[in-house]
Amino acid sequence: MNSNDHQQDRDSKQRDFGIFWALLPLIVMIGVMLYTVVALEQGPHIPLIVGTATAALVALKGGFKWKEIEEMMYKGIRLALPAVVIIILVGLIIGSWMGGGIVASMIYFGLQLLNPSYFLVAICLICAIASIAIGSSWSTMGTIGVAGMGIGMAMGISPGMVAGAVISGAYFGDKLSPLSDTTNLASGLTNTDLFDHIKHMLWTTIPALVIALGVYAFLGQNVSGNIDAETIATTASVMQESFLISPWLLLIPVLVIGMVAMKVPAIPALVVGAVLGFLSQLFVQGDTVTAALTALQEGYAIETGNALVDDLFNGGGLESMMYTVSMTIVAMTFGGILEYSGMLKSIMNQVMKLVRNTGSLIASTIGAAFITNATCAEQYISIVVPSRMFANTYRKMGLASKNLSRALEDGGTLTSVFIPWNTCGVFIFGTLGVGVVEYGPYALVNLLCPIISIIYAFTGFTIAKIDEGGGGTGGKQEPAEVRSELQHV
Known part of the structure; x- marks a missing residue:
């Protein structure tokens, strides 16, 4: 039929x-x-x-x-079943990447490189570029977005502001990517050439992004004065004590994003990301197999005595996504x-x-x-x-x-x-x-x-x-x- x-x-x-x-x-x-x-x-x-x-x-x-x-x-x-599978895999990735020190490394180096005054602008643009490359707002939010939330919270920026900037960048890139499923669906259903469709969307998406970046820059100037540099330094120090921080761990999210950009389907790419996070927890962080499996199933758990670090790194896992899965169904x-x-x-x-x-x-x-x-x-x-x-x-x-x-x-x-x-x-x-x-x-x-x-x-x-x-x-x-x-x- x-x-x-x-x-x-x-x-x-x-x-x-x-x-x-x-x-x-x-x-x-x-x-x-x-x-x-x-x-x-x-x-x-x-x-x-x-x-x-x-x-x-x-x-x-x-x-x-x-x-x-x-x-x-x-x-x-x-x-909704394809979305349910991705939701479950994202839960596995978050748990394994937290346990494997990948999220910690992303947040640690992000704190060193990004200034609170332009953080919202930077995270929006980073998500936009990544989403254009891989054509998926969900994959962008589930990887870079999670790390961005951690960096922003460590800087004392409102979670709503950070999430809004992440979402803006992720959906901007998704709309302008020829790899995006919704972009292909909209052009195909209307019998519109894909690149004509993308070029026509530039007229609405570019002004929206420019205005958004202006607002984020303004918000950044206001929040930067409330940032406690000592809190950021303490947070980074506690992360170093709790995880083995390494720039090599950043290759894992780069690999996952690269796979999707090379048109590897999202599900296999996310599975590879979860497996690499699991192996990182075993062989880089030195945790037991039981702890690594627990991070996949129940989420990663840590007690450092620092409330902010504990908030950042307690979570993920398959069970954390059951609320989302049940509501989707x-x-x-x-x-x-x-x-x-x-x-x-x-x-x-x-x-x-x-x-x-x-x-x-x-x-x-x-x-x-x-x-x-x-x-x-x-x-x-x-x-x-x-x-x-x-x-x-x-x-x-x-x-x-x-x-x-x-x-x-x-x-x-x-x-x-x-x-x-x-x-x-x-x-x-x-x-x-x-x-x-x-x-x-x-x-x-x-x-x-x-x-x-x-x-x-x-x-x-x-x-x-x-x-x-x-x-x-x-x-x-x-x-x-x-x-x-x-x-x-």
């Missing part, structure tokens, strides 16, 4: 829901989420389960059988019912009614992608669903497809980090240890790109017409990876 046949088969099983019934599960979930998370300060899992139960009841009312609803949930979970059951029942399509049809001109079309595309991120909790769906819904409208209005592909990225990929139950939001929480409320205001590239894109849409700046080039008349075959992705969705 090709991708178009699969799409038609899926659509034929969907129902038309009234907007009230389509929105009801989302309204219930958000209401319970606000009360549970904000008022009671509990986790988001139960509200998502309540939302899933509500969606299932609405689907039953709409004529679906329970067996069909179960299959919708399973389809949603299957879509629960969120995808909710998203699966909304997507495959037709509730999401009913919501999107109402969004389409807002389209009056180019500005409202692109703004609606960005809004629809964001809604999909919130309802289906997965950035891939936030690209796939709106791309199918808006493609014909862009053609009818004479707009080049690269406008659509850019809007999908600005509204879908970049905003996924602002939804706590989205796979991206839970990954960041599990990896960097910071929640959306803390890092959200500082993830400036992700915040600014959708805003800049909407401004361009209503002013007409950088908006290309079909006769101006930019691809998208529908003559190109979808690449194999896009067809494969569609078969999952």
